[in-house]
Amino acid sequence: MISRRVMILSVLASGAPWPRLSEARSIPETAQALVELAAERAHRPYSAPMRAMIPPFDRLDYDSYRGVRPLPGKAGDISIGDKFRADLLPPGWLFYKGVDIALPGHDTAFAPDMFSYDPQLVSPPAAEAVAAQMGFSGLRLRTPLNMPEVWDEVLVMQGASYFRALARDTVYGLSARALALGTGGPEPEEFPHTEAIRVFSADDRVHFGCLIDSPRASAALIVTLMPGEVTRMDCALHLFPRVSLADVGIAPLTSMFQHNALGPARIDDFRPAVHDSDLLVIENGMGEQLWRPLANPARLEVSAFRDAGPRGFGLVQSPTRFAAFKDAEAAYHRRPSAWVRPLEDWGAGAVMLVEIPTENEFADNIVAFWRPDAPLEPGGHVFRYRLDWLPPGPEPLTVADLPFRLARMASGVEPNHRTGRLFVLDFASRSGALPDPLPQAVFGPVEGAVIEGVALYPLAETGSMRLSFILTPQEGTSAVELRLSLQGSGGEGMSPVFLHRWTRTEAGGV
Numbered sequence: 001m002i003s004r005r006v007m008i009l010s011v012l013a014s015g016a017p018w019p020r021l022s023e024a025r026s027i028p029e030t031a032q033a034l035v036e037l038a039a040e041r042a043h044r045p046y047s048a049p050m051r052a053m054i055p056p057f058d059r060l061d062y063d064s065y066r067g068v069r070p071l072p073g074k075a076g077d078i079s080i081g082d083k084f085r086a087d088l089l090p091p092g093w094l095f096y097k098g099v100d101i102a103l104p105g106h107d108t109a110f111a112p113d114m115f116s117y118d119p120q121l122v123s124p125p126a127a128e129a130v131a132a133q134m135g136f137s138g139l140r141l142r143t144p145l146n147m148p149e150v151w152d153e154v155l156v157m158q159g160a161s162y163f164r165a166l167a168r169d170t171v172y173g174l175s176a177r178a179l180a181l182g183t184g185g186p187e188p189e190e191f192p193h194t195e196a197i198r199v200f201s202a203d204d205r206v207h208f209g210c211l212i213d214s215p216r217a218s219a220a221l222i223v224t225l226m227p228g229e230v231t232r233m234d235c236a237l238h239l240f241p242r243v244s245l246a247d248v249g250i251a252p253l254t255s256m257f258q259h260n261a262l263g264p265a266r267i268d269d270f271r272p273a274v275h276d277s278d279l280l281v282i283e284n285g286m287g288e289q290l291w292r293p294l295a296n297p298a299r300l301e302v303s304a305f306r307d308a309g310p311r312g313f314g315l316v317q318s319p320t321r322f323a324a325f326k327d328a329e330a331a332y333h334r335r336p337s338a339w340v341r342p343l344e345d346w347g348a349g350a351v352m353l354v355e356i357p358t359e360n361e362f363a364d365n366i367v368a369f370w371r372p373d374a375p376l377e378p379g380g381h382v383f384r385y386r387l388d389w390l391p392p393g394p395e396p397l398t399v400a401d402l403p404f405r406l407a408r409m410a411s412g413v414e415p416n417h418r419t420g421r422l423f424v425l426d427f428a429s430r431s432g433a434l435p436d437p438l439p440q441a442v443f444g445p446v447e448g449a450v451i452e453g454v455a456l457y458p459l460a461e462t463g464s465m466r467l468s469f470i471l472t473p474q475e476g477t478s479a480v481e482l483r484l485s486l487q488g489s490g491g492e493g494m495s496p497v498f499l500h501r502w503t504r505t506e507a508g509g510v
Contacts, residue, residue, distance in 0.1 A: 027102040027198040027211070031222045034198060034209040035238045039380060041218035042240035048213075053091060054112070054129045056122050060092035067121025068092065075114035075136075077151075078106055081202035085151050087140040090115050095159055098135025100196040110134050139197050141206060143227050154227045160191040161212050161221075162254070165389045166336060168229045173255070173276035173335030174315055176387060178212050178221040178237065180249025180369050184302045184354035190214055217241045217248075231389040234343075238382050245376040249352065249369035250383050251340040253315045257294040258361050261410035266296065266505065267359070271326050274361050276335045277315035280368055281397050281496075282351050285309035289402065292499040293409055294366055297355050303501065304350040304371075313351045314339035315368055317392040330361075336389045339397060340370070343384040348373040403430055404439075404486055404495040407464055420452075420472040421502070427486060427495055428464045439494045441467050444483030449473045449502070471502060479503045 028034045052058065060068065068090045070076030075088040080103050088101055088108060101108050117124040138158025145152040145168055153172075157163040161178035181190040192214035199208045205226045212219040219239045226232040237250065259266075260273035267274070275294065282290040284307045294315075295301070316337040319325065325332040349372040356365035370383075390397075394405060407428035414422040441456050453470040473480055480502040486495035 027100060027196045029198070029200070031200060031207070031209050031220075034211055035220045035222070038211060038213075038218045038220035038238060039240050041213055042242050042378070046213060046215040046218075046242065053096060053134055054125055056117075056125065057090065057092040057134070058096075060122065062093060064122040065090070065093035067118030069116050069118070071114055071116050074111075078103060080104060080106075080199055080206070083143055083204060084202045084206055085142045086199070087142070088114065088136045089138040089140060089156075089158055091134060091137045095137035097137070097160075097193050098133075099138055099157075099194055100135050101139050102196070102198045104199060104201065108136075110136055138194075141225070145227050145231075154231060155225060157194065157197060157210070161194045161210070165225075165231050165233065166227075167231045167389045167391050168227075169334065170336040170389075170391060171331050171334045173317065173332075174338055175254045175364065176338060177249075177252040177254065178210060179214070179217070179219055179239065180252040180367070181214060181216060181245065182247045183249050183252065183367050183369065184300070184352065185247050190216060192217065192219065216243050217245060229391070233387040233389075234384075235387055236382060236384045238380065239376065240380055241376050241378050243378065247371070248376055249367075249371060250346075251385050251387065252367060252369035253338050253340070254364050255294075255315045255366040255368075256358070256361060256364050257296055257355070257366050258358060259296055261408075262293050262295070262500075263411050266298065273319065273325050273332070274327070274330075275317070275332065277317050277337070277366060279316040279318055279394070280313070280351075280353050281316050281339075281394070282307070282313045283311035285311065287311075288493070289397075289496040290499055291406055291496040292353065295355055295501065295503075296365065297357055297503055298505050299357060299503075301353075301355040301501065301503065303353040303355075305353070306348075306350045308348045309345050310342060310349075310351065310370065312339055312341040313368065313370070314388075314397065315366065316394055316397060318394045320391075320393045333392060335392055337392060337397070339388045339390060341386045341388070342370075343386060346370060346372065346383065402493065402495055403435070404428065404465070405430065406496060406498060407462075409498075414470050420470040422468065422470055423482075423500075425467045425498060426459065426462070426464050427467065428462075432463060434458055434463070434465060435488075437489070438465065439486040439488050441469075441484055442487045446480060446482065448477035449480040473502065473504070477504070 070087045078086045080086050112125040141155040142151040143154050145154050155165045162175050164172050164175045179192045183189050192212045194210045194212050196211040201207045207224050210221040222236045224234045255277040258274040278294055280292040317335045322333050352369055352371050354367040358365040404427040408426040411423045414420045450472045451469055456467045459466050482500040485497045488494050
């Protein structure tokens, strides 16, 4: 089923030219050859000549696009090995840029008769229509992910360089991208486009590559996909800048956050929370695990978490119960998390977080990625990483030697402090027992605000601990950065580091 969500940073409907496919018609048969083609592209100016789509693809909207379906045996249900099947997706609606796709053992040249057309939603192409220059909009892969003999979706690549994958017993949520350029910067963002996809082999895993191009860079993303309880993608991004790139985003993740209990909420909604992800988690090069709750800010917010040799970062969907969302249709409690783990030293840089205001759940407004400190100059650069799509919940990402994890984070106006905000954090013990004495809450330096009323005490009802405190911003302060963690008597860390950016709302309140 196609989501109504439209990516708020999307280039999909920008009116950019239809890309060339003549080169991609003979997609290289090996990963190395695809990388060499991307490298060769970078030595030439970017070119994307205009090419028209034939009716009805040129006028599809959300509803009529759903009426165009891959026909089994033509564009749909194509066997690639014993454990995978592929669907070639039609162009149109938001997806007007052509992608040339090659599957082992199959002729995949685009033709309108590869699709069926629901007469109640869309008229079929005229019999004499010529569509030789059109391409598909993307590729969907299916496998028995949840039950034998049921061919579940596991990966969809469609739109710019976006893709989404599923772990076992999850539903589609956040997305990833091959490459980001200019995200969160002062200039309009540049969206690299996947021009070609080549599946090299498929047995118990799928090995494939994507040819990517953009005005300032070309690239090849080489991937090995391994579906399961955790769906794993081992990725190698071979990046070839045409110019110096200071605003590159490596391993970008894109998600949606509307609201939850942490607040302050600007959203009037019957559901207690609405989001695909609620945490940015970082394992930095110093061995700390940072938990930064996501926000729906009043204005665009960009955060940089500087690091050297990061161990990993990801966007996490931490609630796993229906009661956290109370949405029977969206099933937010089953949305996956995504975790990026570098497979080599990425050096100095920063994990970047972009948070964009949104009034509804139909816009992806969260982006996280790695940005190297040094600009990437023309030539070849390789970034190897593992991208895991995980079931929701923070447990898979919790460092084993930390006795406590954050189980609940909430805030609200403190009635006895007209300008203060009450924060309540619940810490769950991994062992189920609380130490005696209890650890201490240690705050980092706070500028522009006062922290008072700090209390840490057991919660007999849950067997956890509750930390509460009041943040009172000083007059004229627009933003406050919080940092705190639990520490033992010897100064040892006993919990992830909690990070939070308080920002003043448009109304000037807390």
